[in-house]
Structures are given as C-alpha cells and as structure tokens.
Amino acid sequence: MSRPEDTLPPDLFYNDTESRKYTTSSRIQTIQATMTHRALSLLHLTTPSLILDIGCGSGLSGEILSLPSSSGTPGGPHTWIGLDISSSMLSIALEKDVTGDLFLADAGQGVPFRPGTFDAALSISAIQWLCNAETSEESPEGRLKRFFGGLYASLRRGGRAVCQFYPKNDAQKRMVSAAAVKAGFGAGLLEDDPGTKNAKTYLVLTVGGGELDGDITGVVRGLEGVDVVDQRRGGKGKGAKRGVEQKGSKAWIVRKKEQMERKGKVVKASSKYTGRKRRIAF
Incomplete structure (x- = not known):
C-alpha cells in the first residue's frame, strides 16, 4: 500500500472528502490525541504558553492544547496558532470554531512569523510530507532547510519543539534530523514501540538558552531508545569526537x-x- 505523501501533494490529497474523512474517524482521533499528549509531555511545559501547531489540519491537536491542565494538558490551557497547506482542512477547523488562529501556508517555504514569537511548537504526522518535492525546481533538502530555519528563528531562546512524523526509512530519519541540526537545533530522535506497526518517531528539538543551552540530552535523559544528536559535538552521543566544530x-x-x-x-x-x-x- 502506497503512502499518502507518495501519491499527491498534501494540498491536493487532503481535499474536502479526505479532510472530512480524516477528521471524523474515531480511530484517527484517538491516535492523534495520544501523539499530541506524548508531544506535550516531551515539551515539558509548566505554564500556559504560545504554541505553533505545524500541519494543524482541522484542529484535532489544537483542541487538546486548549484544555486546562486539570484535563491532562500539562501547563494548559495554551494559546496556539495553526499552520497548514490544506484549505479544506482549515475550513473544517473554522466550522468547528477552534480557539486557535489559523494560517494557510506551505511549511516547506518557511515559517512566516517574527523571530522569537513562540514558546514552543509541535507537529503531528506532517513533516514527512516535506521529504517530497513536487517540482523539479525544488528538493526535499531545500524544503527541510527552509522549514527548520524558519522554525528555529520563530522560537524563543530556551524554547522547544516536538515533531512526530512517519519516516520512510533510516535515510529519511537522518535527512530530517540533519536538517534540524544544521538550522541550529539540539536534536534527539525518540521512537515509541520500535519494530512494530505502531512505531511512532518523535524529533525533539531545543533552541539554545536557559539551563539546557541547546543540549537535547537534558530533555530526553532517562528515556530509552533515544538517539542524541547535538550540533556542538558534530555527531551522536557523548563520546563523539570526529567532526566537532571548534x-x-x-x-x-x-x-x-x-x-x-x-x-x-x-x-x-x-x-x-x-x-x-x-x-x-x-
């Protein structure tokens, strides 16, 4: 079975029919809620924050961000802004009268907000679409570079981002994490239920500043299955020495x-x- 991102660009794939089917599926609602709560736990927010939801779709994650902390949303309720390339998805979000502000934009062309706007960002099941290029003038590397560069600038120092995505293979994992590191992030890959059909990959990102100073090991310390990449070390893990930027x-x-x-x-x-x-x- 072919992956959705291999068939059509997201703005064409998620037409009115597919968008409504996605939004009303109880199975997808459950999966989306689980992954959103997981991403929030990795963001480690303790107070109400301004969050960017990349690939917000019809607002399934945004509805959770708007919940108070007593409902299981750490630090909530949060203020959020949603970004998506599908006008059909955003139309459904407007019908639902979600609390977040919505923007129609292609994340592969950058993140159109002022530097330091957001405390945190999350993305659920979206950035694998950036690994495909729809025209000969573009490339996956270029789309990822523009996305992570814009995301890095839009986050305040000490801010964090968590991007859940479905990599096609290990090479795609490396391409995505390398693009994040080149943009300046401290980056860590976390995989839940590895080796199963329910495996979920999370890219955890930090912006330098505060007690972490861009070092992702402080975010994922104690979690199993974490592949740590830190741009200051030029490689994986604490012992990496080759390729260190002096x-x-x-x-x-x-x-x-x-x-x-x-x-x-x-x-x-x-x-x-x-x-x-x-x-x-x-």
Missing part, C-alpha cells in the same frame, strides 16, 4: 552568521579570510 573556526563562524541572518540581523559577508588566524605583527 569555537572560532570558519565553520563555527559561518554557522553563527547564518543564525544571525535568520534573526534579521545584518552581518558581514564571509570571504576566504573568514576564520583565518592573523599573524602576530612585531
């Missing part, structure tokens, strides 16, 4: 400039002299 190196300087540009700051253009050590003049 502070002050050209790669380190270029990455910092890219992060500043995404935040709207003006930086000096890089050249062949960037990161080169100056000779001591006598």
Whole structure:
C-alpha cells in the first residue's frame, strides 16, 4: 500500500472528502490525541504558553492544547496558532470554531512569523510530507532547510519543539534530523514501540538558552531508545569526537552568521579570510 505523501501533494490529497474523512474517524482521533499528549509531555511545559501547531489540519491537536491542565494538558490551557497547506482542512477547523488562529501556508517555504514569537511548537504526522518535492525546481533538502530555519528563528531562546512524523526509512530519519541540526537545533530522535506497526518517531528539538543551552540530552535523559544528536559535538552521543566544530573556526563562524541572518540581523559577508588566524605583527 502506497503512502499518502507518495501519491499527491498534501494540498491536493487532503481535499474536502479526505479532510472530512480524516477528521471524523474515531480511530484517527484517538491516535492523534495520544501523539499530541506524548508531544506535550516531551515539551515539558509548566505554564500556559504560545504554541505553533505545524500541519494543524482541522484542529484535532489544537483542541487538546486548549484544555486546562486539570484535563491532562500539562501547563494548559495554551494559546496556539495553526499552520497548514490544506484549505479544506482549515475550513473544517473554522466550522468547528477552534480557539486557535489559523494560517494557510506551505511549511516547506518557511515559517512566516517574527523571530522569537513562540514558546514552543509541535507537529503531528506532517513533516514527512516535506521529504517530497513536487517540482523539479525544488528538493526535499531545500524544503527541510527552509522549514527548520524558519522554525528555529520563530522560537524563543530556551524554547522547544516536538515533531512526530512517519519516516520512510533510516535515510529519511537522518535527512530530517540533519536538517534540524544544521538550522541550529539540539536534536534527539525518540521512537515509541520500535519494530512494530505502531512505531511512532518523535524529533525533539531545543533552541539554545536557559539551563539546557541547546543540549537535547537534558530533555530526553532517562528515556530509552533515544538517539542524541547535538550540533556542538558534530555527531551522536557523548563520546563523539570526529567532526566537532571548534569555537572560532570558519565553520563555527559561518554557522553563527547564518543564525544571525535568520534573526534579521545584518552581518558581514564571509570571504576566504573568514576564520583565518592573523599573524602576530612585531
């Protein structure tokens, strides 16, 4: 059986019929609720927060975000803004009169919000669609780069994001997590029920700042099956040494400039002299 993302782009696949079928399915409602609660537990929110719901669809996750903490929503009720490429899905959300603000946008073209807008972000069953390109002018790598770059900029320092997705294979897992790390995130992959048909993959992301300083190990410490990737180590796990970016190196300087540009700051253009050590003049 072919995967939905391999058949049509999401804005075409989720037409009026498919969107209503998705929203009214009791099985999908249960699965979506379970994954949303799991994502919230990984976000570790303790107070009402402003959350971006990427691929919000008809607002199934948003309805949970709006619940008070007494209903099992940690730190809730939360304020949320939803982003989705399917106008049919958003129409159903409007019919349901959801509490969040809704935006029609393609996450593969970026996240159109001001830097530092959100305390946290979540995405349920959406970012695997970014691993496909609909035109010859685009590529999955380019779509993922624009998405994670925009997401990183839209989150405040110390903020977190959790993206549940269905990777096609290990190569796709690596492509997605590598794109997140290149954008500046600390990133960890967590898999529930691995090796079964019910397996769920969560990409847990942190933005530098606060007590974690971008180190994902603080988020997933004590959880089994976590594959830790930290851009400061250049590899997996605490013992990785190969490919480490040294502070002050050209790669380190270029990455910092890219992060500043995404935040709207003006930086000096890089050249062949960037990161080169100056000779001591006598």
